[in-house]
Amino acid sequence: MKAMFKPKVPQKEIKYEELRIYTDEELRNPTDEEMKNFKIKHDIPLLEQLESGPWPSYVADLKVEAWRRRRLADDRMMIPRDVVEDLLGQVELSFVHGETHWKHGGIVGVIGYGGGVIGRYSDLPDKFPGIAHFHTIRVNQPASKFYKTDFLRAICDLWEFRGSGILNLHGSTGDLVFLGTTTEQLEPIFQEMAHHLSQDLGGSGSNLRTPECCVGRARCEYACYDTQDVCYELTMHYQDELHRPAFPYKFKFKFSGCPNDCVASIARADLSVIGIWRDKIRIDQDAVRAYIKGDLIPNAGAHRGRDWGKFDIQKEVIDLCPTKCMRLEGEELYIDDENCVRCMHCINVMPRALRPGTDTGACILVGGKAPILEGAQLSMVLVPFMKLEPPYDNLKELIDKIWEIWMEEGKNRERLGELIQRMGLWRFLDAIGLPPAPQMVWHPRTNPYIFWKEEDVPGGFKRDINDYRSRHAR
Amino acid sequence: MGLSTTRFGVFNPEKPHENRITDIGPRHFWEFFPPIIQRNYGKWLYHEILEPGVLVHVSETGEKVYTVRVGGMRTMSVAFVREICDIADKYCDGYVRFTTRNNIEFMVDSEEKLEALKKDLASRKFYSGSYKFPIGGTGCSVTNIVHTQGYVHCHTPATDASSVVKALMDELFEYFQSMTLPAKVRIALACCLNMCGAVHCSDIAMVGIHRKPPVIDTEYVAKLCEIPTVIASCPLGAISPATTPDGKKTVKIREDRCMFCGNCYTMCPALPIADKEGDGIAIVAGGKVSNRISPPKFSKVVVAYLPNNFPRFPEVCQTVKKILETYAKHARKYERLGDWVERIGWERFFELCELPFTYHLLDDYRLALDTYRTSTQFRFTEAAWEVSKAARGI
Numbered sequence: 117m118k119a120m121f122k123p124k125v126p127q128k129e130i131k132y133e134e135l136r137i138y139t140d141e142e143l144r145n146p147t148d149e150e151m152k153n154f155k156i157k158h159d160i161p162l163l164e165q166l167e168s169g170p171w172p173s174y175v176a177d178l179k180v181e182a183w184r185r186r187r188l189a190d191d192r193m194m195i196p197r198d199v200v201e202d203l204l205g206q207v208e209l210s211f212v213h214g215e216t217h218w219k220h221g222g223i224v225g226v227i228g229y230g231g232g233v234i235g236r237y238s239d240l241p242d243k244f245p246g247i248a249h250f251h252t253i254r255v256n257q258p259a260s261k262f263y264k265t266d267f268l269r270a271i272c273d274l275w276e277f278r279g280s281g282i283l284n285l286h287g288s289t290g291d292l293v294f295l296g297t298t299t300e301q302l303e304p305i306f307q308e309m310a311h312h313l314s315q316d317l318g319g320s321g322s323n324l325r326t327p328e329c330c331v332g333r334a335r336c337e338y339a340c341y342d343t344q345d346v347c348y349e350l351t352m353h354y355q356d357e358l359h360r361p362a363f364p365y366k367f368k369f370k371f372s373g374c375p376n377d378c379v380a381s382i383a384r385a386d387l388s389v390i391g392i393w394r395d396k397i398r399i400d401q402d403a404v405r406a407y408i409k410g411d412l413i414p415n416a417g418a419h420r421g422r423d424w425g426k427f428d429i430q431k432e433v434i435d436l437c438p439t440k441c442m443r444l445e446g447e448e449l450y451i452d453d454e455n456c457v458r459c460m461h462c463i464n465v466m467p468r469a470l471r472p473g474t475d476t477g478a479c480i481l482v483g484g485k486a487p488i489l490e491g492a493q494l495s496m497v498l499v500p501f502m503k504l505e506p507p508y509d510n511l512k513e514l515i516d517k518i519w520e521i522w523m524e525e526g527k528n529r530e531r532l533g534e535l536i537q538r539m540g541l542w543r544f545l546d547a548i549g550l551p552p553a554p555q556m557v558w559h560p561r562t563n564p565y566i567f568w569k570e571e572d573v574p575g576g577f578k579r580d581i582n583d584y585r586s587r588h589a590r
Numbered sequence: 591m592g593l594s595t596t597r598f599g600v601f602n603p604e605k606p607h608e609n610r611i612t613d614i615g616p617r618h619f620w621e622f623f624p625p626i627i628q629r630n631y632g633k634w635l636y637h638e639i640l641e642p643g644v645l646v647h648v649s650e651t652g653e654k655v656y657t658v659r660v661g662g663m664r665t666m667s668v669a670f671v672r673e674i675c676d677i678a679d680k681y682c683d684g685y686v687r688f689t690t691r692n693n694i695e696f697m698v699d700s701e702e703k704l705e706a707l708k709k710d711l712a713s714r715k716f717y718s719g720s721y722k723f724p725i726g727g728t729g730c731s732v733t734n735i736v737h738t739q740g741y742v743h744c745h746t747p748a749t750d751a752s753s754v755v756k757a758l759m760d761e762l763f764e765y766f767q768s769m770t771l772p773a774k775v776r777i778a779l780a781c782c783l784n785m786c787g788a789v790h791c792s793d794i795a796m797v798g799i800h801r802k803p804p805v806i807d808t809e810y811v812a813k814l815c816e817i818p819t820v821i822a823s824c825p826l827g828a829i830s831p832a833t834t835p836d837g838k839k840t841v842k843i844r845e846d847r848c849m850f851c852g853n854c855y856t857m858c859p860a861l862p863i864a865d866k867e868g869d870g871i872a873i874v875a876g877g878k879v880s881n882r883i884s885p886p887k888f889s890k891v892v893v894a895y896l897p898n899n900f901p902r903f904p905e906v907c908q909t910v911k912k913i914l915e916t917y918a919k920h921a922r923k924y925e926r927l928g929d930w931v932e933r934i935g936w937e938r939f940f941e942l943c944e945l946p947f948t949y950h951l952l953d954d955y956r957l958a959l960d961t962y963r964t965s966t967q968f969r970f971t972e973a974a975w976e977v978s979k980a981a982r983g984i
Contacts, residue, residue, distance in 0.1 A: 174663045307609075315614075416636070
C-alpha cells in the first residue's frame with residue numbers, strides 16, 4: 117500500500133529483534149505463586165488494599181515490575197534496582213502523611229532543549245534512595261497513538277535499562293511519558309531514542325506543548341480533515357517552538373476531526389482546530405426509512421444496554437435538533453442546512469443515514485485553558501471556517517500572527533485566552549488582521565461603553581473649547 | 591545496530607555535541623497504522639457498537655475493522671506494555687492503539703479473530719484477581735477516568751490520583767462494562783487546581799483542593815524564590831513583601847484573601863501549601879466538551895470538600911456513585927448530565943442527589959455575577975423554604 121502521507125525526516129526502520137536489550141529469560145514474568153510470596157522492601161498495607169477489585173491494579177502491576185528488577189543483573193540496569201520499590205514506599209508514606217514527598221521542581225534537561233524533561237527529586241532520599249532522582253521525560257507520541265509493537269518493545273527495553281520501567285500511556289497532553297530516571301541518564305535516553313528509534317522529546321514549560329489529535333480519518337467516518345497530518349505537519353514545522361521555550365506561558369494545539377471533539381480541544385487548547393463542513397449533510401433516505409422501521413440500530417448501538425423502547429425519529433432526532441432545522445415529510449427527511457449548526461446529534465444517532473458534507477475544513481477557536489490563573493476558559497471562535505490542505509500555510513500564517521501579538525503583549529504566565537480577555541476581542545482581531553463577526557460571540561455587548569477610535573468620528577477628537585463656548589454659555 | 595548496553599550509549603559525555611540528533615519530532619503516524627487502516631483511510635462509511643467495548647467500522651471498500659476497547663491504567667510498567675504487545679502480536683499483526691482517555695484498542699479484521707481476542711483479553715488477570723484488560727468503555731457507559739499524576743510524580747498535588755481512580759473504577763465497574771446510561775458519562779480527576787487533565791468540562795470530576803494558606807519558610811523565601819514573581823503570582827494580591835526582625839527579605843500573606851489556589855507554591859517552593867487536614871477533594875459536575883445538542887460547558891462545583899481518605903476514598907466514591915445513579919434514574923435518553931441538570935434545575939439536582947447546598951458553592955471570583963439568578967423562575971425545594979423561614983417569609 118502506497119503511503120498517503122510521508123515523514124518529513126528520514127526514519128529508521130524498527131525491528132525489535134535487532135534493537136532488543138533483554139533476553140526472553142530476562143523478560144520472564146512471575147507466576148501468580150511467585151507474586152503471592154513476594155514482598156517488597158517497604159511495608160505498604162494501604163497500597164496493598166488497591167491490589168484487589170476488578171479494575172486493573174497499578175499496584176499489582178508495579179509489584180510485578182519490582183519483582184522483575186530484583187532478578188536482573190547489576191549491569192542490566194543503569195539506575196537503582198529499587199526504584200519501583202522505593203516509589204511504592206514513598207507513595208505509601210504520602211498516604212500516611214497526606215502530603216506528597218516530591219520536592220519542588222529541579223531544573224534538569226538535555227543540551228539545547230528547554231523542555232521535554234521535568235526534574236523530580238524525593239524529599240526523603242535517605243529513606244528512598246532509589247528515587248532520589250526521579251525525572252520525567254516526555255516523549256512526543258505518534259499522531260493519534262497507533263503503534264507497532266516493535267517500537268513499543270524497543271521503548272520498553274530502553275526504558276527498563278535506563279529508567280524505572282514505569283510509563284504513562286499517555287500523559288494528559290498526549291505524550292508517551294517516561295516516569296523516573298537519574299540526571300545522568302537523560303542525555304543517553306534522548307540520544308539513544310534519536311539515533312536508534314528516530315524519536316524526539318515532547319514539550320514542557322513555556323513552549324509549544326506536544327500537539328495532539330483524534331483518531332481522525334484513520335478510523336472515523338466523521339473526520340472533516342486529516343487530523344494526523346495537520347498534527348504531524350505543525351509539530352514538525354514548529355520544532356523550535358516545541359523544544360525551546362520563548363513564550364509567555366504554555367501553548368497547546370489540539371486537533372479534533374468533528375464537533376464531537378474527542379480530544380477535548382475546546383476545553384484545553386489555546387488553539388482548537390475542530391473539523392466542520394459548510395455544505396449540506398449527506399442524506400441516504402433509504403437508510404432513514406430503515407432507522408424509522410427499526411431495521412437499523414440507532415445511535416450506533418451506544419444505548420444497547422437498556423430498553424429505551426422503539427426508536428422515534430421525531431422525538432429522538434428532530435425534536436432534539438438545537439435549531440429545529442429538520443422535518444419529516446412522510447418518510448423523507450429534510451434538513452434546512454442553512455440553519456444547521458453542525459451539532460452532530462442527528463449524525464451520531466443515524467450514522468448510516470446521515471454524513472457530514474463534502475466541502476470540509478475546520479473551525480479555528482482560540483483561548484481554551486484550565487482555571488489557573490484567571491479561571492477556566494473555553495476556546496472561542498476565531499475563524500469560522502478554514503480549508504485545510506497540505507502544507508497548511510493558511511493555518512501556519514494565522515498561528516504566526518497570533519504568537520507575534522501574544523509574545524509582544526502577553527505577561528509572564530498569561531495564556532492566550534487571558535490576554536484576549538485583557539485586551540478585548542476586537543483589539544486582538546485588529547492585531548492579527550481579522551474582521552469581527554457575530555459568529556465570534558453569543559451576543560453583542562450589553563453596555564454601550566465603546567472605545568471609539570478617533571478615525572471613526574468625523575473631525576477626530578481635537579476640538580476647540582472656544583468654538584464650543586461660542587454656542588453655549590458657561 | 592541494537593540499543594546500546596553501555597552506560598552512556600551513543601552519548602559521549604566528553605564530547606556532548608558530537609553526532610547529536612535533535613528536532614526530528616515524533617515517529618510518523620502512517621507506518622503505525624495497521625494495513626486495514628491504511629487501506630481504508632478516509633473511506634469509512636459508518637460504525638456500530640456491537641456490545642460494550644466492541645466496535646465495528648465499515649468502509650466503502652466493504653472491509654470491516656473490529657475494535658476491542660479495554661480500560662487501561664495510565665501508569666503502567668514495561669512488563670504490562672510488553673503483555674499488550676504480546677496480545678497485539680498474537681491477534682492484531684503487531685499493531686495497537688491508545689485512546690485519549692487511556693484506553694487500549696486492539697483491532698482485528700474478522701469476526702473469528704474478534705472472538706478469540708475477546709476471550710483472551712477477558713481471561714487475563716493479575717495475581718491479585720484484578721482484570722488486566724477489562725472490555726468496555728464504549729457508548730452510554732462510564733469510560734476510563736482521565737487523571738493526573740498525584741503522589742506518584744507530582745510536587746503540587748492536593749490529593750492522590752491513581753488510587754482514587756482505581757477505587758472509583760472498582761466501584762463503577764458495572765457501568766464501564768455496560769451501556770445502560772442515558773448518554774455517555776465522562777469522569778476525570780485532577781490532583782490540584784492546575785488541572786493538568788483539564789477536567790473542568792467533565793460530566794463528573796474530582797479536583798484536589800487545599801484549604802489552608804501556605805506556610806512561609808521565612809528563612810528561605812529569598813534564597814529559593816524571586817520575591818516580586820511570587821507577589822505577582824497571587825491572583826488576589828494576598829502576598830506582599832516583608833522583612834524578618836533580623837533583616838531578611840521574605841513575604842507576608844493576608845490569609846483572609848487566600849483562595850488556596852496554590853499558584854504561589856508553583857512559583858516558590860518556600861511557600862508549601864499541602865496539608866493533611868487541609869487537603870481534600872471537591873466534586874464538580876455537569877460539564878462537557880462535545881457540541882452535541884447543547885454547546886460545550888463547564889462543570890460546576892457541587893461538593894466543596896471531601897476528605898482524602900486513603901487508599902479507597904469511600905466518601906468520594908459514594909458521592910460520585912450517588913450522582914451517577916441519580917442521573918441514570920432521572921435523565922432522558924441522549925441527555926448528558928449537564929443537560930439533565932439544566933432541564934430540572936440545579937435546585938432539583940441538589941435535592942435529588944441529597945447534597946447540601948453550602949456557601950462554598952456560591953461564586954465570588956471573576957464573572958461571579960453571571961451565576962446569580964436574576965429571575966423569578968425557579969423550582970421550590972426544601973432549601974428554598976429554609977430561606978423563607980429564616981427571612982420570616984413563612
